[in-house]
Amino acid sequence: MFTGTVVWASSGDEQHKSKGNPIDTKEEIDAYIRHHLQDSHDFIFYTDGETGTHYGFPLPVILWDGGIKTFMSSKFHHGESVAEVGGSYYKLYHGKVYKTDAEGTITLDDHDHPTNAKPLDFSITKSVVGMLFAGLLMLLLFSALARGYKKGPIPSGFARVLEPLVIYVRDEIARPNIGEKKYRKYMGFLLTVFFFIWILNLLGLTPLGFNVTGNIAVTVCLALFTFFIVQFSGNKEYWKHIFWMPGVPVPMKIILMPIEVLGMLTKPFSLLIRLFANITAGHFVVMSLIGLMILLKAQFGAVGSTGISLILTLFISVIEILVAFLQAFIFTMLSSLFIGMAVAEHDHH
């Protein structure tokens, strides 16, 4: 949606500019990027700066505020008006739903954070739509691959592309890290997470403007899954290594215990921060480079700034495609490594 808007704004002539209000200052671009990086309650493909109309469709909002309240996000009018549901008033402020009075007043504290009450928001937001889309895509693609095996041992068509990926995850990620005997149990999680992250990363590079894996709640959830799977599959040796390290003197055991417990928690933490930071940074850089087109227009002219922006954006986008795979790979790789550490047999002690 951002791409569409920017292209529209930069190709618009002076007449357009004088009439409407395209995004053309540094502050506006910065705000736009921040807005993009956040989840949103409606799906906007592009905004006409001239008339202020948004082209897209609303998504259902589901709130828990002493009872389930559902309505379409069109009621918010993109944050411009207050939505009234069953006697309660809600308003969007920076992509989040706050409970307000009938006038929709938002009171801010010293750090510019609203002090209004936040209802629990289970809305089908843009990120949820992205996740559902990725999930459906995975189900379609891989159940087709699974069905393909009923016809013969060699899949045909697009399944031929998917099969090596599944084999890659199994042979390069799961098997070497978890071990031949136990890897099978974790394949469901590892394969799902790998393709889920990868598809969502790639979706983030499309002009649809998804930013799911660059959302901290999503990466926290993914990392927590890994964390719980690791803890629940940890064998006696694993817990012994955390709480009573074998092979070292007793004072060392006592010192090592909190370090190991901390390590238990930092592992998933590193997972969630790595994925979040990489994808967010990628989106930020790509969008900033697109923004250059407008910011450098004065110095280089329309053609010059577009050329510079195009080349740089293309370059970073190619890297981002690599990063999209790399982050999915690293997340799955480290998850299987942690699982492997939890289930390993330490026969040398």
Added chain:
Amino acid sequence: MDQLLNDFSPGLFFMQAIILLILILLMRKFAWKPILNSLQDREDGIQGALDAAAEAKKEMQNLQADNERILNEARAERDSMLKEAKELKENMITDAKVEAQAEADKIVAKAQATIASEKKAAIADLKNQVAGLSVEIAEKVVRKELSGKDKQLELVETMLEDVTLN
């Protein structure tokens, strides 16, 4: 960190957890399990085929070695048979030669003996014939000599002259 915490949406977290959980379960049932099973089956199949091929190759080699051995044995047997036959042939030829020589000698000796006896007989016959011829000639000569009375008297006289009365 403050910004991050502010950005954290519990609702989205909850939705993500539900979606991910359901997705993992569905994918496991409908995709990963059949896919991994099929892959495993296929790999086992390939491994089995490879093993069978190696086994067959080994058997083939054994068979070939056997064949080679049998062939060598047959060859050796043939050689020995040939050698024997050759010896036999040579023996037979030598025997035949010796026998033939003996036979030939015998025939020659017989022929010589026959020739010798024939010669004797012929000589004896010749002698007889010569004696008969001589007597005949003598008879004829005598008859001619004594054809007249004068002659006969003359002879008697001559003979009587020769005969000395002892």
